Amino acid sequence: MIVCHCTQISDHDIRAAIDWxxxxxxxxxxxxxKIYHALGKRADCGGCMPLFLDTMRGCDNLGVPPLLRGLKAMRKGESHEGRRKGHRVSQRSASI
Incomplete structure (x- = not known):
């Protein structure tokens, strides 16, 4: 099935690129x-993106690598990238 008419990408092309x-x-x-790049193509109008993403999600090899799973759970103790609570200028002037 053709997923992107502008660049002639099929569902088979997407699955093959993911597997590769x-x-x-x-x-x-x-x-x-990365899939467009692997196929040597560029996105054009973007009208195919919902179908493109659905095709990607349907592929068995798309999953998040085991090494990267759970990173969000490990960061729960961190907040605001290590910044102090009043890091904004408007908050600093109000506290002075």
Whole structure:
């Protein structure tokens, strides 16, 4: 099935690109941009993006690599990238 008419990308092309990327680097995060790049194409109008993403999600090899799973849970104790609570200028002037 043709997913992107502008660049003639099929669902088979997307699945093959995902399989190739996963085999080349099991730890990689696969994005639509990387798939377009692997196929030697560029997104044009973006009308295909919902179908493109659905096709990606349907692929078995798309999952997040095991090494990267749970990173959000590990960061729960951190807040605001280590900044103090009153890091904004408007909050500093109000506290002075």
């Amino acid at each position: 990327m996963r085999a080349a680097d099991p730890q990689t995060i696969i994005t639509p941009g």
